[in-house]
Every structure is written in structure tokens, then in C-alpha cells.
Amino acid sequence: MSKLTWKKTAALVMAVTMLTTAAAGCGNNASSSASSEESSTSSTVESSESSAEESSAASATEEETDEMAAKNVADLIDAIYVQERNDNTDEECKAAKEAWDALTDAQKELVEGDNADPDYFGRDTGDAAKDDPRNEDEIGENELLVVSFGTSFNDSRVKDIKGIEDALQEAYPDWSVRRAFTAQIIINHVQARDDEKIDNMQQALDRAVANGVKNLVVQPTHLMHGAEYDEMNELLDRYKDKFEGIAVAEPLLGEVGDDATVINADMEAVAKAITAEAVKTAGYDDVAAAAEDGTAFVFMGHGTAHVAKVSYSQMQTTME
Structure with missing residues (x-):
């Protein structure tokens, strides 16, 4: 083989070798790039799924928190929606209102219990400041105690119950007119929502005794004889020795006969x-x-x- 032919052959072999090496290198780079892209895409998907899961978990946690806060208030309302006053009633009324005030508007809508709902604290029934609970001391010797079932509707209480009490005070200026409600449920509602404290029957009678009242006249606002009127008289019987005299007025529609044939x-x-x-x-x-x-x-x-x-x-x- 001549030197020229050998050189051409060697150059051709070298060129082929270089091309093969370059091709191999390009193939490795492409494979590496594809693998990198696949890894990046996989990480992005996993990250998105993780974010979605975290967002869902956060949403569930927030919903559970709202429900728990609302249930707590509902339980506190149910605890004071009772007909018996106890040693903790004042604290329980305060706790229920403070817990309600701490709720968001959305949480307030979730309040639901045996007797609890958003209207317990949320309904606007008028300005309680226009009412007078008539639970002052320094009564004197003569008291006229007006006994009503009661209402938590402020406007109605001002116009109806307070209206009767004011009229009686005007008609009997020498007597101290005081108030008592027979429904502890109503008393607790007004106290918790409006911070207005109204005496129940026992509180009113204890106040009268402590103030040295001698003559007690009880004027019920009941329409007719019923359980409320009977229970009022039963309690008065237990206090009859505490006063020089107790007089109790009949309900608006008067006495009840011995049987259904006696109707006034x-x-x-x-x-x-x-x-x-x-x-x-x-x-x-x-x-x-x-x-x-x-x-x-x-x-x-x-x-x-x-x-x-x-x-x-x-x-x-x-x-x-």
C-alpha cells in the first residue's frame, strides 16, 4: 500500500471513530436529559398532590373547628335553658354570652342544640335599657309585687309588663312596686343576652324579707288559673310567717268553679x-x-x- 493510500485510509477510520464517539455521546446526553425531565415532572405532580392534600386537610380542620366552637356555645345555652336557678347560674349566663361573642358570623349560624339556635343571642327584640327590672332594695314596709310569667322580647316587656307595673306605681304611690318572673328560662335568657337581672319569685320574696316588708300584696298578670298561678301560691304559703299580711289577687278572668258547670x-x-x-x-x-x-x-x-x-x-x- 502506498503512503498516500494509507493516509487516506487512516483518516477515514479516524473520522468514523470520531463520529461514532460523538453519536454515542449525544445519545447519552439525550437519555440523561429525558430522565431529568421525567424526574422534574414527577416531582411537580407529587408537589401538587401534596399541596392539594394539605389544603384539604386545612379546610377539614377549619370546618371541624367551626363546628366545635358552635357546639360549645350550644351546650352553654342548653345549660341555662332550665327552670331551676342554681349557685352557678350567673357565671353560666356570662360564659354563654362571652363564648357567643367570640364566634365568627359563620360559626354563629352553626349553633344548634336541644334548645339553642342562632336567635337565642342573635335576634334583635328591642332595647333592654328601656326596661326596669324593679329589683331595688329600700322597699319600705309596703310592697306590691307584680308576678308575671315573663318574656325575653324587650319591646314587648317594656310595653306590656313594665306598662302594668308603671300604672300600678302611679295608682299606689305609697307602695313600692317590685317585679318577679316565674319562668327561670326567661330570666336566664334576658340576663345572658342583655345583662338585665330580674328576680324570680324566691329572690323577690327573700328581698322583701331582707328589706323588712310587713305588708305584701301580690298582683299576678296571669290571664287565668293555671300551673303558674298555683305554683306561685304554693311558694307564698312557705313565706306566710315572714310578713304581717299577704294578699293575693285573682287572675284577670277571676276564680275557677268547683267543676265545669261553674263559669263566671x-x-x-x-x-x-x-x-x-x-x-x-x-x-x-x-x-x-x-x-x-x-x-x-x-x-x-x-x-x-x-x-x-x-x-x-x-x-x-x-x-x-
Whole structure:
């Protein structure tokens, strides 16, 4: 082989070798790049999934926190929605309101219990500052105690109960008019929401004794005889030796007879009026038409269940 031919052959072999090496190098770089991209994509997906999981967990935790906060308030409300006062009532009323005030608007909407709901603290019933709980001391010897079931609606309490008390004070300026509610549930509601403290019957009587009251006149605002009126008298019997004299007024509609055949004029007038309205509302011409159709009208007020011992035939005879 001539020197020229050898040189050409050597150059060709060297060129092929270089090309092969370069190709191999490019192949390795491409593979490495693809692997790197796959690894980067995989990390991005895993990161997104992790963020989504964390976000979902945070959302679930926030929802659970809201529900727990709302349940705590509901439990506190249910604890004071009771008819018996205890040694911790004042603290329990305060705790319920403070817990409610600490809730967000969204959490307040979640409050739900046996007797609790957002309206317990959230409903606007008027300005409690316009009311007068009439629980002052320095009563004097003569007290006129006005006893009502009570209401947590501030505007109604000012117009109705306070209106009666104010009228009595004006009519009897020499007597100290004081207030008592028989519904502890109402007393607790007003105290917790508005920080207005109203005496229950026992508190009012203890206040009268402590103030040296000699003559006690009790004026109920009850419409008629019922459980509330009877319970009031039972408590007064336990205090009869604490005063020189106790006088108790009848409910608005007067005394109750020994049986259903004894009906006073006031009760008869009211019974006929509400029955006529009920018959009219039900679409009958009169009570006889309702009776013929097999319809009976039963009127039950709060706390009057135990005095409603009258058959339909007796009621119909009375109304006709």
C-alpha cells in the first residue's frame, strides 16, 4: 500500500471513530436529559398532590373547628335553658354570652342544640335599657309585687309588663312596686343576652324579707288559673310567717268553679268570643255545624292543661 493510500485510509477510520464517539455521546446526553425531565415532572405532580392534600386537610380542620366552637356555645345555652336557678347560674349566663361573642358570623349560624339556635343571642327584640327590672332594695314596709310569667322580647316587656307595673306605681304611690318572673328560662335568657337581672319569685320574696316588708300584696298578670298561678301560691304559703299580711289577687278572668258547670261572667264572655272566632276561621256557620261535622275546638293556654277537664259536650253547652 502506498503512503498516500494509507493516509487516506487512516483518516477515514479516524473520522468514523470520531463520529461514532460523538453519536454515542449525544445519545447519552439525550437519555440523561429525558430522565431529568421525567424526574422534574414527577416531582411537580407529587408537589401538587401534596399541596392539594394539605389544603384539604386545612379546610377539614377549619370546618371541624367551626363546628366545635358552635357546639360549645350550644351546650352553654342548653345549660341555662332550665327552670331551676342554681349557685352557678350567673357565671353560666356570662360564659354563654362571652363564648357567643367570640364566634365568627359563620360559626354563629352553626349553633344548634336541644334548645339553642342562632336567635337565642342573635335576634334583635328591642332595647333592654328601656326596661326596669324593679329589683331595688329600700322597699319600705309596703310592697306590691307584680308576678308575671315573663318574656325575653324587650319591646314587648317594656310595653306590656313594665306598662302594668308603671300604672300600678302611679295608682299606689305609697307602695313600692317590685317585679318577679316565674319562668327561670326567661330570666336566664334576658340576663345572658342583655345583662338585665330580674328576680324570680324566691329572690323577690327573700328581698322583701331582707328589706323588712310587713305588708305584701301580690298582683299576678296571669290571664287565668293555671300551673303558674298555683305554683306561685304554693311558694307564698312557705313565706306566710315572714310578713304581717299577704294578699293575693285573682287572675284577670277571676276564680275557677268547683267543676265545669261553674263559669263566671268574664270567662264566659271570653270563651264565647274566642270560640266564635275559631268557628269563623274554620269556615263553619256556628258551633252546631262544627259539631255535626265532628269538629271540636280545644283552647289550651300555657300552664292550663290541668284545669282543662271538660268534655266537648259540656263546652258546646256553655258556648251556645
